[in-house]
Amino acid sequence: AQSVTQLDSHVSVSEGTPVLLRCNYSSSYSPSLFWxxxxxxxxxxxxxKYTSAATLVKGINGFEAEFKKSETSFHLTKPSAHMSDAAEYFCVVRTYGGATNKLIFGTGTLLAVQP
Amino acid sequence: GAGVSQSPSNKVTEKGKDVELRCDPISGHTALYWYRQSLGQGLEFLIYFQGNSAPDKSGLPSDRFSAERTGGSVSTLTIQRTQQEDSAVYLCASSLRQGVNTEAFFGQGTRLTVV
Known part of the structure; x- marks a missing residue:
């Protein structure tokens, strides 16, 4: 079965400093992962989203994530936090096969950005 | 439409009443999902539609919950004899198809409060 674990429920950073939100996945086959x-x-x-085309995935607003199979991780990073990045972030894996096709959400990481 | 539309945005109902929540997916999207988001429970999968069929309804919490989809488009989630523990934000999402790398687009949700 597929699952994701977000290792931090809360992360606080100062504006202009790097952001790291951690996610580990469990999957019996090549996973389909999203933030x-x-x-x-x-x-x-x-x-x-990770589509297996490249291990380093670039997203919107300067975020990126690196898929590391050896570590079963898909951590989200951003070089410099902005106040507008304060939000809750969810790591998600798609599970499929047979009758099912659904997104399984991690428990979320609440990012606070201090001025 | 431009995005996934849900109505109503807010619903307050008395315990024991029935409620209907509506979802209009993005035009042409064949896959549709319902999720529930509540404090302490994160995002819970409820049901998945492919066209008008629901091959996975494993997340429906009880037989008070039901959903249907007509014309491969609009979906309605019905909760009968509402209980206070049903209070949550109900989210609908749609995908262009059921491909493993296909992202889901979410609506703004319906906030249900049972008093």
Whole structure:
């Protein structure tokens, strides 16, 4: 079965410093992985997705994630945090096969950006 | 439409009443999902539609919950005899197809409060 584990429920950084949000996955086959962001009182927005074409995936707003099979990780990074990055971030794996085809969400990481 | 549309955006209902939540997916999207987001529970999968069929309804929490999709488009999630524990934000998402690398687009959600 597929699953994702987000290692930090809360991360706080200062504006202009790097962001690292950690995600480990479990999958019996090549995973399909995504990062979504949810700003307060807003819907979920796709940041980026891993499609096995490249291990380093670039997304919107300067975010990127690196797929590391040896570490079963898909950590989200950004070189320099902006105040507008404050939001909740979800690591997601798609599980499929047979009758099912659904996205399984991690528990989320709440990112705070201090001025 | 331009995005996934959900209505109503907010719903307050009395315990024991039935409620219907509506989702209009992006035009042409064949896959549709319902999720529930509540404090302490994260994002829970409820049901997945491919066209008008629901091959995976494993996340529906009880027989008070049901969903249908007509014309391969609009979907309705019905909760009968609502309970206070049903209070949550109900999110709908759609995908162009059921491919493993296909991202899902989410609506803004319906915030349901059972009093």
């Amino acid at each position: 979504y962001v949810q700003h307060p009182n807003k819907g979920l927005q796709l940041l980026l």
